[in-house]
Amino acid sequence: MATTTAPTPAPVPAPLAAPSPGLAERLQRTWETAPGLLGALASVDHKEIGVRYLVTAFAFLLVGGLEASVMRAQLAASNLHLLSPELYNALFTMHGVTMMFLYASPVLSGFSNYLWPLMFGARDMAYPRLNALSYWVFLGAGIFLYTSVLVGQMPNAGWFNYVPIASQPYTAGLNIDFYALGLLLLTVSTTVGAVNFVTTFFKLRAPGMSVNRVPILAWGTLTTSFSALFALPALTAACVFLFLDRRFHTHFYDAGQGGHPLLWQHLFWMFGHPWVYIVILPAIGLVSDMISTFTRRRLVGYTWVALGTISTALLGFGVWVHHMFATGVPSLALSFFSSGSMVITIPSAISVFAWIATIWYGRPVFKTPMLFIAGFIVLFVLGGVSGVMTAAVPFDWQLTDTYFVVAHLHYVLVGINVFPVIAAFYYWLPKMTGRMLNETLGKWNFWTMFVGFNLGFFPMHVAGLLGMPRRVYTYESGIGLDAVNLVTTVGSYVFAAGVLLFVVNFFWSLKNGEPAGDNPWDAPTLEWATSSPPPPYNFAVLPEVGSRYPLWEGRPGLEGGNEDTAVRSIIHRGPPLDQGRETLGTTPLDGEPQTVLRMPGDSLWPFFLAVALTALAYALLFGAWRTAAVCALLVGASIIGWLWPEDVTEGLVTAGEG
Numbered sequence: 001m002a003t004t005t006a007p008t009p010a011p012v013p014a015p016l017a018a019p020s021p022g023l024a025e026r027l028q029r030t031w032e033t034a035p036g037l038l039g040a041l042a043s044v045d046h047k048e049i050g051v052r053y054l055v056t057a058f059a060f061l062l063v064g065g066l067e068a069s070v071m072r073a074q075l076a077a078s079n080l081h082l083l084s085p086e087l088y089n090a091l092f093t094m095h096g097v098t099m100m101f102l103y104a105s106p107v108l109s110g111f112s113n114y115l116w117p118l119m120f121g122a123r124d125m126a127y128p129r130l131n132a133l134s135y136w137v138f139l140g141a142g143i144f145l146y147t148s149v150l151v152g153q154m155p156n157a158g159w160f161n162y163v164p165i166a167s168q169p170y171t172a173g174l175n176i177d178f179y180a181l182g183l184l185l186l187t188v189s190t191t192v193g194a195v196n197f198v199t200t201f202f203k204l205r206a207p208g209m210s211v212n213r214v215p216i217l218a219w220g221t222l223t224t225s226f227s228a229l230f231a232l233p234a235l236t237a238a239c240v241f242l243f244l245d246r247r248f249h250t251h252f253y254d255a256g257q258g259g260h261p262l263l264w265q266h267l268f269w270m271f272g273h274p275w276v277y278i279v280i281l282p283a284i285g286l287v288s289d290m291i292s293t294f295t296r297r298r299l300v301g302y303t304w305v306a307l308g309t310i311s312t313a314l315l316g317f318g319v320w321v322h323h324m325f326a327t328g329v330p331s332l333a334l335s336f337f338s339s340g341s342m343v344i345t346i347p348s349a350i351s352v353f354a355w356i357a358t359i360w361y362g363r364p365v366f367k368t369p370m371l372f373i374a375g376f377i378v379l380f381v382l383g384g385v386s387g388v389m390t391a392a393v394p395f396d397w398q399l400t401d402t403y404f405v406v407a408h409l410h411y412v413l414v415g416i417n418v419f420p421v422i423a424a425f426y427y428w429l430p431k432m433t434g435r436m437l438n439e440t441l442g443k444w445n446f447w448t449m450f451v452g453f454n455l456g457f458f459p460m461h462v463a464g465l466l467g468m469p470r471r472v473y474t475y476e477s478g479i480g481l482d483a484v485n486l487v488t489t490v491g492s493y494v495f496a497a498g499v500l501l502f503v504v505n506f507f508w509s510l511k512n513g514e515p516a517g518d519n520p521w522d523a524p525t526l527e528w529a530t531s532s533p534p535p536p537y538n539f540a541v542l543p544e545v546g547s548r549y550p551l552w553e554g555r556p557g558l559e560g561g562n563e564d565t566a567v568r569s570i571i572h573r574g575p576p577l578d579q580g581r582e583t584l585g586t587t588p589l590d591g592e593p594q595t596v597l598r599m600p601g602d603s604l605w606p607f608f609l610a611v612a613l614t615a616l617a618y619a620l621l622f623g624a625w626r627t628a629a630v631c632a633l634l635v636g637a638s639i640i641g642w643l644w645p646e647d648v649t650e651g652l653v654t655a656g657e658g
């Protein structure tokens, strides 16, 4: 964790005329990760962790996509028997859980982890070791959840896992225990990550980067980090109660003994609806930042988009009952939650207008990322419309648990998460790898995904209106469902082929892509001021920021009609902070230099702690209580080891600090 050098704020070194000779080598030695496996396991570099998050989350997207493809094969025609009903249950559950928890949120954490310190002109996240912990626990949770496949007892009660079907008398195997414990692990990972983002936002922004000068991605992730901190306790409680009910015969959800099954639904959706925003708001941030580069102008309505992000998240805590309209809640509550669900579309609509205005007043350049952004806007609107439709209670009563909802949720999740994420890969991968992706393949990639998606998912609205229930493994022929389902399957496969084209492009470009250079898109924000890929220390001297678009200063016409094009940011001169791992701490709102923060070095403790936590989950799963006690002790021991006082002067000049 970051500690200050002295109890009183240390004086900030005066800006140097230029970096002193040998500075880069010195910083390199201080910040680089040791070679070999141990070095990799101990690394706390946010770029390394960010890339790991991205790779792991993308792998889970492919696994979830594979599960979806198998389901769509089963549903391609009526009365097929490729899958048993039981296996179908497991598949849609694993697909939902994988996509929501192991792909959609972690992939955004990956981008923010990689990009934030670079965008902020800092050297790392505020708590580099917590950052490593957050990744390792996420990986542990993913492996844990997928162990259920090896033992043939996958979670099978849907991604929202309603009781009583998820209770012990109805699902006796380990299936649901995998779900409960796996999600508890993820809660640890996400909470730790959220704390890190909040602190980094308020302490590590470059001098001069007041809160109204941060990229929108920072607003998106900051907001969702707060949301996560408030939403996750509900999930934690829900899963702990479930585990207690299942293993220790408590009666939290047992109606026969004074418990209540709706308690699960309330707790789950108090978490679950905010979670839906957690997996889209940072993606909206990614789009809002990329769009400036590709329209060659500043984002219209920056403040509105930022405020819209915050208000969406706040309102997001007041609409959870719209998932429960069909459970017999009192009519006053119905009208309250219905209107809440309609109001929440307003901030989103403001963002849509902001993007359209930015494109309208700018000079759009349709490179691949911009195509994905345009596609995203279309899908966002469509998904939003089907969302308001289901916010109307009578309409929802008709359509709840039908394919209409499946269509809606995919328009929202694929439209607002997957499309921006692929755009962001095309945009930021060159920074990470040093190579551009192929544009021609990129265009093919976009069109196959866009056409495939609409072909596959639009007909689901129709299937829903015709009454096809969700979560059924097959359907009768001759009731009007054959054609829509065939089209849906074909479209899904075209979409899947599109995703694979991206993978092909990635590997092709890794070898053959054009070298990217520092700033291939002529983009305005700080991450483009350093080399591609950036050195371990990010910036040799820490930059000072004088506007929202520091790299566009002094370029009349680029800031979108801004008369004041004076150069105010100081990018290549500044404090070198080379006395060990150091970065600059600034004030929370105005970003005035405040203190020099000493950053911790690489450490194996986060990895050990994550292993101990995951082992604890396995022990609880198998009811090995004594082993669980040992694992709990190991968890405690890892924390003590982690917190053991270190010599703060150690490693001041050379690398290799504890």
Ligand code: HEM
Binding pocket: 065, 068, 069, 071, 072, 092, 093, 095, 096, 097, 099, 100, 104, 157, 158, 159, 160, 406, 409, 410, 413, 414, 417, 418, 469, 470, 471, 472, 492, 495, 496
């Ligand atoms: C190739 C792309 C995809 C295809 C073909 C696909 C297909 C499906 C299918 C067939 C179902 C089950 C419907 C049912 O029987 O009720 C489903 C459910 C679901 N999908 Fe997808 N999906 C895709 C991508 C995604 C993505 C990217 C996400 C999230 C980011 C996602 C989230 C979900 C969720 C949350 C469910 C509900 C699971 C449940 O009912 O418990 N899907 N999807």
Ligand SMILES: [Cu+2]
Binding pocket: 272, 273, 276, 319, 320, 322, 323
């Ligand atoms: Cu909701």
